[in-house]
Amino acid sequence: MRLSAAVALVGLAATSMFAGVNAESDVLDLTTKNFSDNVKGEKLILVEFFAPWCGHCKSLAPEYEIAATQLKEAGIPIAKVDCTVETELCQEHGVQGYPTLKVFRDGEAVDYNGPRKADGIISYMKKQILPALSEVAAEDLVTFSQSDRVVVIGVLPKDAEKREILEKVAKKYREEFVFGVVEENPDVEGSGIVLYKKFDEGKNILKGDDFTEESLVEFIQTNSVPVMDEIGPDNYARYMDAALPLGYLFFSTPEDRTKFSAEVETLAKELKGKMNFVYIDAAKYGAHAANLNLKESWPAFGIQNVVSGVKYPIEQEGDLTFEKIKALADGVLAGTVEPSIKSEPIPETNDEPVKVVVAHNYKEIVDDLDKDVLIEFYAPWCGHCKSLAPTYERLGELYKGSEIVIAKMDATTNDLPSDVPFIIQGFPTIKFRKAGTTEYIDYSGNRSEEDLIKFINTNAVNKADVKADVEADVEAEKEEPVTADEIEHDEL
Known part of the structure; x- marks a missing residue:
């Protein structure tokens, strides 16, 4: 989520x-x-x-x-x-x-x-009500090309083999874009793909029929987002799916935005296809700055690798300048900038039933291949996490002293190591790593003690004779339900 x-x-x-x-x-x-x-x-x-x-x-x-x-x-x-x-x-x-x-x-x-x-x-x-790929008549081409914010139209003969690839991509991305196919189009000579959009230059053309499924998807993802837009809940997923590094320019006043807009938008055009850039309204989504290891002080700029979650904030001592923004973008793409790692201090003692994991001891605890590890990634404000806490503590007590580790990590104050093969998108997120492997298994079952124990005992390499406290589970079910809606600020 x-x-x-x-x-x-x-x-x-x-x-x-x-x-x-x-x-x-x-x-x-x-x-x-x-x-x-x-x-x-x-x-x-x-x-x-x-x-x-x-x-x-x-x-x-x-x-x-x-x-x-x-x-x-x-x-x-x-x-x-x-x-x-x-x-x-x-x-x-x-x-x-x-x-x-x-x-x-x-x-x-x-x-x-x-x-x-x-x-x-x-x-x-x-x-959803349209076919994944609509056959478009020549006289309907203009109307169809303007029917949505982004419309992808293949210009291919009826017997073209590439129609199969276009249809396959259309079925995969039908929820995001409108797809059509036509035999002739005045916007392209011969065969090709035309992406019509209601922003930036209005259309992009992939000429010819020498495209693969991968190159067609890349063409669509690269050109279906504006050179620079204001990010919010409705378009956030689009930038995540693009899988390019994302530069956030936080602004709190129109003056902040205008001050950098011309130069940053020029940079965004130069780096199109390599990095995306967005404006983000700090009055609405200022709390998102913490996700880039930035303080809530504006204007601010940071870049995130949306695939690995790695963050590159600009140091906030001193004024933000375009020169700093460009230097960071160039350095991230060149691989010469070290990512920022946010971590709480390593606990002086860590002998409680549930091990406390922070960024700087993650590898020591979670990557200990001799142990099976169940780890909860939580947020202090999350209602579901609060409800789970007593059950999770009992779980830690039950497995204490075994080769099965029960651990937790505050994902709002600690970053994951860059080589961890997932990012946290909601709370609580519960993962299990089998001993002897780097494989992580998602836990998506009921959060009762009995179900968690069944999950652990089914997947663990190391074994422990553990049974659930059924009475405790019954009491937990009587508790008033709470949800992560208790968050007190806006997030993307």
């Missing part, structure tokens, strides 16, 4: 908000009684599984309403299910957090991975 804007848990406010979504709403209310009839009877429908107390659900509600009204005109219904009432229905569909959105196509569900703003929801769902 990528984290987005959130608010505190306020049940009463949530209740009043959802009470406002009444008979006039274009969002369908689904229950156990009418779910099957509504979902299986539709070729395409979007369903939100929510809880009234959920902060993310409250933030989504007005956007969802706008999208429902506009998509109704396109014949695409939108619905919601209250999981505090329809508990069995939500369990049946594997709901483990809120909101969970699913797209049902002829009754079959897939996860919704699109934006949470109205425009993004509308665009995403309209793409």
Whole structure:
């Protein structure tokens, strides 16, 4: 889960908000009684599984309403299910957090991975109703090329072998872009691919039919993001998927942004395809600076390798200048700049049942190949992490003295080593590393003591005779549910 804007848990406010979504709403209310009839009877429908107390659900509600009204005109219904009432229905569909959105196509569900703003929801769902690759008539070419923010059109004869590659890419990326194919296009002589976009130069052309699936994907990812845009929850994933180093220019006033815009945008054009650059509004997302090891002092600039998570902040002693920005960008691409590693001090003693991991002792504890290691990456403000803490402590007690290590790491104050093959995208994240290997296994089951023990005993190379405290698990289930919505600031 990528984290987005959130608010505190306020049940009463949530209740009043959802009470406002009444008979006039274009969002369908689904229950156990009418779910099957509504979902299986539709070729395409979007369903939100929510809880009234959920902060993310409250933030989504007005956007969802706008999208429902506009998509109704396109014949695409939108619905919601209250999981505090329809508990069995939500369990049946594997709901483990809120909101969970699913797209049902002829009754079959897939996860919704699109934006949470109205425009993004509308665009995403309209793409779903189109074929992955649309055959475009010559007279419809102009209209089709302007139908979305980014439209990819192949210019290929009907019998061209490369149509198979284009269709394969279209099926893979249909949720993000509109794809079409036409036999002739005045924008390109002969065969090729034209990417139309409502920003920057308006279009990019890949001439000829000498492309592979990999080169076509690279062409689309390179050209489908603006030379420089303002980043937010709706386009964050696009930059992550581009897999290029990302330079963030934090600004708190229009003057800060204008001061650097001309020179930085020129640099962004020069480095297009090698590094992406974005503006980030510090008033909304200033807390994201900590993810680049920057202080909340503006303006500021830092670069992150979005694949490895490695960070390169500009030292904030002294004024930020374009010369510093350019030198950092050039150095990162040349490999001459050392990354910044954030770490709490190594604990003087670390003999508690749950081992405390920081950046500077990660390799010593987690990479000890003689041991099996279960490690939780948490955030101090995360409600789910707080709920898990007593269970996790009991787990540490049960395995204490064995060759199975139970560990935890505050991922908000410590960086992962650059060679770790994953990044943390939500809390808690629980990983297991088998003894003798560098393989990490994700834990995605229930966070009960019994289920965690089953997972460990199934995967561990070293063995320990450990049994769950069933009574403790029962008590834990009685606790009031809390969520990561308790975050008090906006994050991307």
